[in-house]
Amino acid sequence: MTNDMIISAQNIADHYAVLNRIGALGDHPGAGFHRPAYSDEETAVMIYFETQAKRAGLKARWDAVGNLFIETTDTQEQWMECGSHVDTVPDGGNFDGLAGVVAGFTAIAALHHKPRSHGLRLRIWRGEESASFGITSIGASAALGTLAASALDKRHAGRSLRQAMQEQGADPDIIASAQRTIEQDEIDQISAHLELHIEQGIVLEKKGVDIGIVTGIRAASRDWISLHGEFDHSGATPMGNEYRRDANLALAHILVNLDALFLSHQEEDCGLDLIQTIGHINSNAEKNSHDSELYSNAISKVSGYAYFSYELRSCNDILRNRYKQKAIRVIQETATAFGVSARIESISNSSAVKALDQSLQTDMQRICDTLGYSYSTLPSGAWHDAALMAQQSHSNQTPLPVGMIFIPCQHGKSHSPEEFASNEQIAKGTSLLATLMQQGLSK
Amino acid sequence: MTNDMIISAQNIADHYAVLNRIGALGDHPGAGFHRPAYSDEETAVMIYFETQAKRAGLKARWDAVGNLFIETTDTQEQWMECGSHVDTVPDGGNFDGLAGVVAGFTAIAALHHKPRSHGLRLRIWRGEESASFGITSIGASAALGTLAASALDKRHAGRSLRQAMQEQGADPDIIASAQRTIEQDEIDQISAHLELHIEQGIVLEKKGVDIGIVTGIRAASRDWISLHGEFDHSGATPMGNEYRRDANLALAHILVNLDALFLSHQEEDCGLDLIQTIGHINSNAEKNSHDSELYSNAISKVSGYAYFSYELRSCNDILRNRYKQKAIRVIQETATAFGVSARIESISNSSAVKALDQSLQTDMQRICDTLGYSYSTLPSGAWHDAALMAQQSHSNQTPLPVGMIFIPCQHGKSHSPEEFASNEQIAKGTSLLATLMQQGLSK
Numbered sequence: 001m002t003n004d005m006i007i008s009a010q011n012i013a014d015h016y017a018v019l020n021r022i023g024a025l026g027d028h029p030g031a032g033f034h035r036p037a038y039s040d041e042e043t044a045v046m047i048y049f050e051t052q053a054k055r056a057g058l059k060a061r062w063d064a065v066g067n068l069f070i071e072t073t074d075t076q077e078q079w080m081e082c083g084s085h086v087d088t089v090p091d092g093g094n095f096d097g098l099a100g101v102v103a104g105f106t107a108i109a110a111l112h113h114k115p116r117s118h119g120l121r122l123r124i125w126r127g128e129e130s131a132s133f134g135i136t137s138i139g140a141s142a143a144l145g146t147l148a149a150s151a152l153d154k155r156h157a158g159r160s161l162r163q164a165m166q167e168q169g170a171d172p173d174i175i176a177s178a179q180r181t182i183e184q185d186e187i188d189q190i191s192a193h194l195e196l197h198i199e200q201g202i203v204l205e206k207k208g209v210d211i212g213i214v215t216g217i218r219a220a221s222r223d224w225i226s227l228h229g230e231f232d233h234s235g236a237t238p239m240g241n242e243y244r245r246d247a248n249l250a251l252a253h254i255l256v257n258l259d260a261l262f263l264s265h266q267e268e269d270c271g272l273d274l275i276q277t278i279g280h281i282n283s284n285a286e287k288n289s290h291d292s293e294l295y296s297n298a299i300s301k302v303s304g305y306a307y308f309s310y311e312l313r314s315c316n317d318i319l320r321n322r323y324k325q326k327a328i329r330v331i332q333e334t335a336t337a338f339g340v341s342a343r344i345e346s347i348s349n350s351s352a353v354k355a356l357d358q359s360l361q362t363d364m365q366r367i368c369d370t371l372g373y374s375y376s377t378l379p380s381g382a383w384h385d386a387a388l389m390a391q392q393s394h395s396n397q398t399p400l401p402v403g404m405i406f407i408p409c410q411h412g413k414s415h416s417p418e419e420f421a422s423n424e425q426i427a428k429g430t431s432l433l434a435t436l437m438q439q440g441l442s443k
Numbered sequence: 444m445t446n447d448m449i450i451s452a453q454n455i456a457d458h459y460a461v462l463n464r465i466g467a468l469g470d471h472p473g474a475g476f477h478r479p480a481y482s483d484e485e486t487a488v489m490i491y492f493e494t495q496a497k498r499a500g501l502k503a504r505w506d507a508v509g510n511l512f513i514e515t516t517d518t519q520e521q522w523m524e525c526g527s528h529v530d531t532v533p534d535g536g537n538f539d540g541l542a543g544v545v546a547g548f549t550a551i552a553a554l555h556h557k558p559r560s561h562g563l564r565l566r567i568w569r570g571e572e573s574a575s576f577g578i579t580s581i582g583a584s585a586a587l588g589t590l591a592a593s594a595l596d597k598r599h600a601g602r603s604l605r606q607a608m609q610e611q612g613a614d615p616d617i618i619a620s621a622q623r624t625i626e627q628d629e630i631d632q633i634s635a636h637l638e639l640h641i642e643q644g645i646v647l648e649k650k651g652v653d654i655g656i657v658t659g660i661r662a663a664s665r666d667w668i669s670l671h672g673e674f675d676h677s678g679a680t681p682m683g684n685e686y687r688r689d690a691n692l693a694l695a696h697i698l699v700n701l702d703a704l705f706l707s708h709q710e711e712d713c714g715l716d717l718i719q720t721i722g723h724i725n726s727n728a729e730k731n732s733h734d735s736e737l738y739s740n741a742i743s744k745v746s747g748y749a750y751f752s753y754e755l756r757s758c759n760d761i762l763r764n765r766y767k768q769k770a771i772r773v774i775q776e777t778a779t780a781f782g783v784s785a786r787i788e789s790i791s792n793s794s795a796v797k798a799l800d801q802s803l804q805t806d807m808q809r810i811c812d813t814l815g816y817s818y819s820t821l822p823s824g825a826w827h828d829a830a831l832m833a834q835q836s837h838s839n840q841t842p843l844p845v846g847m848i849f850i851p852c853q854h855g856k857s858h859s860p861e862e863f864a865s866n867e868q869i870a871k872g873t874s875l876l877a878t879l880m881q882q883g884l885s886k
Contacts, residue, residue: 091674091739131741201679202686218678222742231534233857234720235661235756236644236824239705243645248721248751249702255695262682277677278691281749282725283740296475296534297726298574299665299752299790301858306724308691309742313678347742382678414676415744 005434009423032091032417037127038164045086063181065142066170068124076119082194083123089131093419103196107434132156140385145180192401195386202412211375212406217387219350229340231304248303250338280309360403448877452866475534475860480570481607488529506624508585509613511567519562523880525637526566532574536862546639550877575599583828588623635844638829645855654818655849660830662795672783674747691746693781723752803846
């Protein structure tokens with residue numbers, strides 16, 4: 001095929017030479033990254049791409065909630081676009097999100113001056129990671145008008161989301177007034193939306209393939225569970241639930257019972273795509289900074305208060321919700337058995353994408369074959385901004401076609417300083433992305 | 444009996460009218476107290492008693508490690524003394540420790556001008572609570588030369604113990620050079636050492652008695668257990684120990700297994716006086732302020748790090764140590780099963796007092812009978828400074844006679860803002876204490 005776009009590893013390396021220095025937690029190799037949502041570090045990376053875009057003769061525009069959109073300057077009626085994010089979890093890596101932005105920018109810069117029947121666009125979304133404010137895809141959902149106004153009061157590092165947005169020049173009132181920055185007209189002009197991302201799992205590396213063609217996207221429900229027992233003197237209060245209302249002990253039993261629920265569920269409903277994670281036990285910096293009850297615990301006290309985060313991920317919302325009902329019963333019943341009260345506070349509840357656009361998946365397979373790349377199809381275990389675009393429809397009620405390209409990452413590691421994908425691996429994914437964006441949708 | 448000393452509730456109330464305002468966490472009734480070891484708040488209460496002592500014509504002297512000793516001015520060769528502390532746990536009450544100091548001061552002030560064959564002394568110890576620096580009875584053990592120099596590096600609220608001592612005008616070098624402030628000569632002149640304390644349990648209230656005569660004192664071993672697993676992306680890392688090294692999940696299973704160990708132990712060895720408490724899970728403010736690994740946990744990560752405190756209390760050191768060996772095996776084996784490593788760091792390891800002085804207990808019973816107070820004998824579930832005095836001996840190798848008086852506290856609550864003992868209850872205990880101090884040791 002004549003219009004295959006081959007992107008070199010050097011193209012990728014040139015960007016990373018700069019980007020490895022923004023938000024790094026140290027200057028030694030292997031240092032982690034921390035670029036929170038709506039932080040100076042996140043903005044710095046976005047400004048790097050704005051500068052590069054202008055240098056390449058591309059248009060760069062910020063939307064009202066602080067996302068950055070980079071576009072070709074032609075005035076086509078149809079657009080092929082891609083997107084990703086540049087924020088990271090605390091002590092995370094520099095590939096989750098950023099690899100997709102580097103790939104998208106490199107692809108558009110390479111295609112810019114080539115003949116096309118459509119415009120090209122890269123969306124650099126704010127705050128995809130939930131680690132900062134407890135909400136996923138803040139920038140994308142704000143742009144699409146699906147972020148609840150209550151999100152503005154969520155706090156990270158001593159600031160509300162409202163304050164953090166204002167500090168980065170974004171307008172929280174868009175969210176407060178349920179407006180959107182990407183109107184339906186703009187959605188109607190999008191032929192397809194693509195996202196390249198590292199797999200964040202070990203499937204592709206184990207299979208030894210170059211590319212993962214993503215079939216669906218898991219979404220998460222996330223809750224804070226807080227347990228209120230009673231503080232008592234540890235030496236003088238006898239053991240046993242008759243005397244003690246021990247929040248820590250209740251917490252341990254709850255987690256073990258949830259583990260047992262998961263295992264029994266796996267047996268009776270094998271094939272259910274489900275992941276259950278307790279990421280936090282009393283370890284959220286923002287909560288701890290203003291939740292003085294936690295620090296009423298002491299070595300010499302029966303514990304009166306504890307909390308944990310509870311995350312469920314699945315490609316199938318219905319099965320996930322059914323399981324969650326059982327899990328909540330386990331939490332409540334176990335807490336009650338220890339004389340402890342359990343409060344459940346929803347953090348977020350995203351809808352999964354059961355199936356991404358089939359035609360885009362077929363196109364990707366065909367291009368991989370012509371480029372000589374090995375590939376595998378798989379669902380995405382992690383959430384991605386593309387999932388929100390997949391929930392958009394054209395005015396004629398047809399869903400917006402969305403596709404995702406995975407590249408392998410070393411040992412399947414992600415959300416950790418060990419996260420790594422080579423320039424060669426990113427370049428292959430970028431070549432696939434660029435070829436697809438150049439060709440446009442085949443159907 | 445002619446020399447029974449009846450102390451009125453008003454005497455107690457007068458002191459509390461001032462003392463309820465030092466270190467209170469709010470000015471509403473029911474607000475908790477926080478007076479850490481070697482803090483301004485602790486010193487303020489001690490200065491209150493220094494002032495009261497001088498006003499009453501008593502001698503007040505600070506020892507080199509910051510304890511305050513209040514004495515009659517006569518020059519007797521023998522002394523009847525009592526002691527207690529004025530620090531509190533975070534969000535604690537105003538009776539644990541302080542009630543004993545108010546009682547001791549009130550008793551000595553009432554006896555001061557009466558004829559006696561011995562001097563009277565009150566020891567106001569620093570930092571009995573382990574909650575600040577993780578060590579019990581800092582002041583008493585420093586005064587007796589039994590505090591390890593390594594204690595000086597323990598930290599609380601951003602300071603080392605060394606710094607906190609210096610800020611309160613105390614000399615940490617006494618500890619560093621293993622000196623003592625109470626020499627053997629002074630010990631030899633003590634006829635008996637007494638401590639009045641709230642029970643911190645519900646036994647006396649349930650029995651409806653005025654006084655508890657304490658038979659022995661439980662001591663604690665305290666350890667930090669830290670668990671190191673591996674941080675991974677929660678969505679893309681499959682469930683199961685094959686893929687995840689989940690510190691939070693290991694912690695939950697360890698706590699539940701320790702709970703099972705305790706229950707099985709109770710069955711096979713009923714009668715063993717033992718209490719097991721996990722007071723902290725990731726909830727120690729000092730550790731969290733400099734342990735950045737904890738805050739690498741996130742909702743969307745498999746947990747890579749967690750810690751908890753592990754406390755065992757018993758009146759019987761041998762049985763406690765035997766049980767602890769089994770517990771450590773449970774911790775290590777459970778952690779290993781989850782691919783997590785467990786590190787155990789000793790915080791403190793105190794020796795229990797199996798039996799307090801029998802003759803003092805007999806004297807107390809006799810005095811209660813003559814005063815018309817109901818009483819019960821019981822071991823102390825909690826640690827007290829008196830336990831350290833009970834480990835001292837006269838030069839002729841006989842143990843220093845030590846006795847403890849308990850008074851009931853409401854609902855058995857302690858180490859909590861709900862902690863409460865009435866002025867009447869404290870006054871009864873004080874009358875017993877004063878009578879005993881007046882009479883001297885009967886044997």
